[in-house]
Structure formats: C-alpha cells, structure tokens
Amino acid sequence: MLVALTGGTGFVGRHVAATLARRGHTVRVLARDPARARFLADQGVEVVTGHLADGAALARLARGVDAVIHLVGIIVEQGPQTFAAVHVEGTRALLGAAREAGVLRFIHMSAVGARDEPGATPYHRTKCQAERLVADSGLPHAIFRPSIINGPESAPIRLLARLHRWSPVVPVFGDGRFPTQPVWIEDVALAFALAAERPDTIGVFELGGPQVLTYDEFLLAIGRAAGRSRRLIHVPLGLVRTLAGGFDLLGPAAPITSDQLQMLIEGSATPANAIESVFGITPLEFEEGLRRYLGPGST
Structure with missing residues (x-):
C-alpha cells in the first residue's frame, strides 16, 4: 500500500512513517524543508517538497496513493501560521487533493477536547472544524x-x-487534580497504521493510555523515571x-x-478509549514508557 503522510518530520509523524515502513508499506511524505526530511529519505521514504497551501505539491503527494494520513497541526500561532490557516484551510486543501486523486482512505489527527462551542479555545474550535470537513x-x-x-521526542x-533534575521544587498549576491519560507514541503510530489498513475503521476514535492520572501523579511519575522526584508546589x-x-505576548517563545x-486544566482523559477496544493494542503504561528514555544516562 502507498500511504501519503503530512507532518512526517514531526514527533508523531516520524514514528508513523517508521511503523508503516516496518509493516511493508511505501511512504510518501510532504515536507516544507527537504533538509529536515533527509532522515526519512535515508530510510527509503519518498519526500515531496511543499506545504499545505501549495496545490501542486498536494497533487503530487496524493497522486496514486491508497491512503492519506494528515498529522499537521500547531499549538501556537505565528504570523500566517494561524490555527484557522493550518487546521482548517490546510485540511480543506488536502481533502480536495485527495478526492481529486481518488484516494481510498483519509486518516486525520485531531485532539481530545475538540469542539466548536463558546468557551472552547481557538485550537480546539479549529480542530473541530477540521473534523467536520x-x-x-x-x-x-x-x-x-x-x-x-x-x-522520546516529547x-x-x-x-x-529537567525540572525534576535541576530544580528543588516543581510548580503545579492549581490543585493538580485535573485528569490526564498519556498514551505511548508507538501505540499511537500503530493505531494510525491499522486505520490505514482496515477499510472498515470509520469514525472518531479517542486514543489514551491504560491509566487515568491526576496531573500531580503525572508529574511524580516523570520525577521517578528521571531519578529525581521533587516536591510539588501548587500555584x-x-x-x-x-x-x-503576559506570556501570550511572547508568541512561540512562551x-x-x-x-x-x-486545555491543561480541562484535562485530557479518554473515556471512550479505542486503543484496546477497537485496535487490539495493549497500551504501554506511562511510567514504563518514561523509563525507556528518561532512565540512567539520559539528558
């Protein structure tokens, strides 16, 4: 199967590309900067130079592929890279190219909490608008x-x-009770690959790990894995x-x-977790994943 991938040079994308390749698929990636995608090209991935506002590049990306996996997203706006431009208009353009090319499957990465309602953040609203498209x-x-x-790339x-290693205390926002459900990157990558392979996998799927942790528990687990568990100070x-x-004024440096x-306070638990129930993946526990890259000798 030939799979086209956006966001292939990012945290999630590089793992999805590697998982697809291990499963015998051919991967084609859209990259704004081919130098950043050189590590993918070295692994046999085809690289198409361009971006989501480049119609010709999107046509080259989608031509002849069986499935498109769309991972591009931003968490901070910068200049023309607004939430609406990237999440909504970028998705709209890619969908158009996919339809024109006769693509058979479209797999899209959104976010827990995506909704278009009063009080939602621009990030969540535009993620929801992209879902509708x-x-x-x-x-x-x-x-x-x-x-x-x-x-490892989180x-x-x-x-x-690093805070646990070098600071005597770790600050916590509020009471630290808001829920999290961290999920291992390789489990996420496998879910994307399985969705591309299974034509009957249609709908919206939440992906979470095996444990719901309070934010305090989340921080303490990181400290234990790093070997320097510190006292939590609630701010x-x-x-x-x-x-x-005030930090909003700093843009991407905030x-x-x-x-x-x-979004952090709202929590990120996934009560309808599909990792195991839909995809049959036994999810890796949070702290076990942490130990794989935060253990002795890590930086």
Whole structure:
C-alpha cells in the first residue's frame, strides 16, 4: 500500500512513517524543508517538497496513493501560521487533493477536547472544524483524538524531567487534580497504521493510555523515571492565569499560553478509549514508557 503522510518530520509523524515502513508499506511524505526530511529519505521514504497551501505539491503527494494520513497541526500561532490557516484551510486543501486523486482512505489527527462551542479555545474550535470537513468530505475516514502523547521526542515531558533534575521544587498549576491519560507514541503510530489498513475503521476514535492520572501523579511519575522526584508546589490558578496572559505576548517563545493553560486544566482523559477496544493494542503504561528514555544516562 502507498500511504501519503503530512507532518512526517514531526514527533508523531516520524514514528508513523517508521511503523508503516516496518509493516511493508511505501511512504510518501510532504515536507516544507527537504533538509529536515533527509532522515526519512535515508530510510527509503519518498519526500515531496511543499506545504499545505501549495496545490501542486498536494497533487503530487496524493497522486496514486491508497491512503492519506494528515498529522499537521500547531499549538501556537505565528504570523500566517494561524490555527484557522493550518487546521482548517490546510485540511480543506488536502481533502480536495485527495478526492481529486481518488484516494481510498483519509486518516486525520485531531485532539481530545475538540469542539466548536463558546468557551472552547481557538485550537480546539479549529480542530473541530477540521473534523467536520473530513466527516463531510465523502471519503472513507478515521479521525483520531489522542491524549497527551508520551515519547522520546516529547519536548514538554523532557522539560518537566529537567525540572525534576535541576530544580528543588516543581510548580503545579492549581490543585493538580485535573485528569490526564498519556498514551505511548508507538501505540499511537500503530493505531494510525491499522486505520490505514482496515477499510472498515470509520469514525472518531479517542486514543489514551491504560491509566487515568491526576496531573500531580503525572508529574511524580516523570520525577521517578528521571531519578529525581521533587516536591510539588501548587500555584494558585489566578496567579498562573495572570502570568500566562503576559506570556501570550511572547508568541512561540512562551512557556505556556492562556489557551494551553485552559486545555491543561480541562484535562485530557479518554473515556471512550479505542486503543484496546477497537485496535487490539495493549497500551504501554506511562511510567514504563518514561523509563525507556528518561532512565540512567539520559539528558
């Protein structure tokens, strides 16, 4: 099977590409910067240079493929790279190219909490709008809403591990009771591959790990895996919201934005978890995954 992939140079994409290749599929990746995709080309992946606003590149990407896996997303807006431009218009353009090319399957990565309603963040609203485009496209499709993804390239988890190693305390936003359900990257990648292979996998699927953890428990697990579990200091939410509002002015350099804080507090549990029930994957426990890359000798 020939599978086209967007976001192939990112955290999730590189694992999806590797999983597809291991399962005997041919992979074609869209990359804005071919230098960043060189590691994929070295693995036998075909690289199409371009981006989601480049119609000619999308046509080359989709030509002759059996399935498209769409992973591109942003968590902070920067210049023309707005949530609407990337999540909504980018998805619209890719769907058009896929329909024109006669693609048989479209697999789309959304997010837990995606909804288009008052109070939702722009990130969640545009993720929901993209889901609607996929659902209304006429293409057989699967939409994934993963929880927090755990893996070696997770910058937020590595940052928290460094805090445990080098800071005497670790700050926690609010009471630390909001739920998380982190899922191992390889389990997510396998779910994407299985969805591409199974034409009867149609609908919206939440992906989470085997445990629902409070944010306090999430942080303590990272500390144990890093070998430096620290005391947690709870910071009042009012103060954190004020700080995050100031951080919003920093753009991509912000340690956390107001929207990211809201999404964290809302939680990311997946009560309708499809990892095991739909895809038959035995999910890796959070702390076991952490130990694989935060154990002795890691940085």
